[in-house]
Amino acid sequence: MKNINLDLSSNLIDIDKSLTSEEYVERLVSLLEPILKQTFPHDHVKRIIKIHRDRISISCPYCMDSMQSSYKKRGNLILTGKHAGFYKCFNCSKFTSIDQFFKDYNINLKLDVINYISENLGDFSTASMSKYDISLLLDIDSIEGYAIVRSELKNTFDLIEAKESPIWSWLVNRMQYQAERFLYSPSKNYLLILNLTPSGKIIGSQKRLFSGYPKYLTFGASKLYEIMGKGEVPDEIDTISQLFGILQLDFNKPIFLLEGPFDSFLIKNSIANLGANKKFPIDLPLKYIYDKDETGIQKSINCVNNGNEVFLWEKFLRDIKAPHRKKWDINDVFIWAKSKNIKIPYILDYFSNDPLDIVDL
Numbered sequence: 001m002k003n004i005n006l007d008l009s010s011n012l013i014d015i016d017k018s019l020t021s022e023e024y025v026e027r028l029v030s031l032l033e034p035i036l037k038q039t040f041p042h043d044h045v046k047r048i049i050k051i052h053r054d055r056i057s058i059s060c061p062y063c064m065d066s067m068q069s070s071y072k073k074r075g076n077l078i079l080t081g082k083h084a085g086f087y088k089c090f091n092c093s094k095f096t097s098i099d100q101f102f103k104d105y106n107i108n109l110k111l112d113v114i115n116y117i118s119e120n121l122g123d124f125s126t127a128s129m130s131k132y133d134i135s136l137l138l139d140i141d142s143i144e145g146y147a148i149v150r151s152e153l154k155n156t157f158d159l160i161e162a163k164e165s166p167i168w169s170w171l172v173n174r175m176q177y178q179a180e181r182f183l184y185s186p187s188k189n190y191l192l193i194l195n196l197t198p199s200g201k202i203i204g205s206q207k208r209l210f211s212g213y214p215k216y217l218t219f220g221a222s223k224l225y226e227i228m229g230k231g232e233v234p235d236e237i238d239t240i241s242q243l244f245g246i247l248q249l250d251f252n253k254p255i256f257l258l259e260g261p262f263d264s265f266l267i268k269n270s271i272a273n274l275g276a277n278k279k280f281p282i283d284l285p286l287k288y289i290y291d292k293d294e295t296g297i298q299k300s301i302n303c304v305n306n307g308n309e310v311f312l313w314e315k316f317l318r319d320i321k322a323p324h325r326k327k328w329d330i331n332d333v334f335i336w337a338k339s340k341n342i343k344i345p346y347i348l349d350y351f352s353n354d355p356l357d358i359v360d361l
Contacts (some may be wrong), residue, residue: 019116021079027113028056028077028098035061035105045070046118054080054139061105063092068307074283077101081135085121090251090284134247138240140198143247146221146237147201147226150183156228159183159192167191175334176265193261195244204241206261206274216260218242239281244272246282254348257286259296263330267347287311287351292328292361300361309351312360316350 019027029049039061040046046059050073059065060075074090077098087094087101098117102109104290109117134140153159162168162182171182171191179199183192189211195204205224207217221233221241233241240246244261249269256270257280267289273280276290276299288295288303292313300310313328320342322333337344352360 019112021120024113025051025056025079025122026203027110031102031107031109032056034059035107036068039064043070048073052079056076060089060091060094062094065091066307072283074285079328081139083135085117088251093285095253134249134251138236142234143203143237143240144199144201145196146233147197147199147203147232148224149155149201152228153192153202153205153224153357154183157183157185157192159185162191173335174262174331175338176262178265181261181265193244195241195246195261197247203237203247204244206244216274225356242274243281244274246271251284255284256289256342256347258289258330259291260329260331263289263291265333266330288347289330292317293326297361301358304353304355304358307353309353310361311347312350312352312357315360316345319345 029051032049036047036049036058040059044053047067048059050057050212056077056079057073058075058077059070059073062075065074066072067195071092075094076088076090078086078088085098087096087098089095096104099109099114160183161179162171162184163179165184165186167184168179171177175181181194181196181345183194184190185192189209191208191210193206193208194202195206197203202224203221205219207219209217210217219227220238222238225231245264249255249266249271253269256264256267257262258267258270258272259276260274261272264270270289271286275297280286287309288300289311290299302312317328320333320337322328325332333342
């Protein structure tokens with residue numbers, strides 16, 4: 001961290017005034033501007049401050065944020081939710097109270113700001129030891145409000161629990177043991193793969209057909225609402241509904257991005273983006289595991305060129321002595337390894353963003 005001495009005489013505040021939420025944000029922005037100006041003196045883009053409803057996003061002054069793009073704003077002063085009053089960077093994982101954030105840059109908050117935090121955001125003097133999850137970025141209560149109760153979905157589409165269906169043995173053979181993630185249609189013979197909220201409600205789904213084409217059909221929240229005649233879903237919630245596992249992430253741990261739900265269900269703290277060519281809509285520090293096929297290899301090369309970490313399939317397959325195949329995905333390789341009684345090695349050992357490692361993709 002840079003040792004910054006700032007002249008903040010222009011930020012003196014009437015200590016008797018009670019701040020509104022808008023004034024509180026203005027105070028924080030006025031304090032952030034000189035920090036960013038001195039941290040990034042030659043990069044005006046990094047000095048841009050983005051104000052959202054629930055947070056203020058900046059280029060992180062602790063880690064200097066992205067070296068590839070000045071437009072990355074992965075430092076967040078959180079304004080609402082259970083982590084309100086804290087700063088979190090999704091690049092270097094720095095997590096501290098807003099008060100301590102400014103102290104790190106030799107700034108002591110004025111009394112009206114401290115009073116606002118104390119009255120509206122709770123105790124900011126001690127960093128929370130709780131799990132840092134998607135609520136740092138998204139309003140979980142709002143998402144839960146739009147999510148669908150399991151019984152309602154079952155009744156609407158005439159579904160039964162997968163564990164009570166003939167398809168359960170097929171799922172077990174695919175190493176899919178979490179019955180709550182699935183429902184089955186006995187009349188139309190399809191599997192519904194569920195994107196669950198923390199409470200177990202359903203925000204999105206993917207239909208897996210056992211006959212016909214295409215094999216997979218995605219149903220985000222808006223599509224489910226349309227079919228069920230339930231009205232409209234905000235765009236941001238519809239986008240999240242198509243990211244399987246997004247609501248169960250622990251931001252303290254490495255986050256993996258895979259193509260399909262079956263793959264992501266086998267890797268802890270992972271998200272399925274439902275395809276290699278879909279752009280991921282949230283700026284998180286991801287480790288990419290594309291399928292080992294022509295499209296996946298090209299996407300991995302693009303990721304490395306952008307400085308992102310990707311899974312080294314060739315190195316991994318050599319170490320477990322897997323046979324050559326035109327295509328591998330995580331589900332297939334785990335099934336193969338189980339059939340050969342081979343222990344899967346530590347996945348984190350097989351990631352790199354070094355262009356020299358492209359040979360091992």
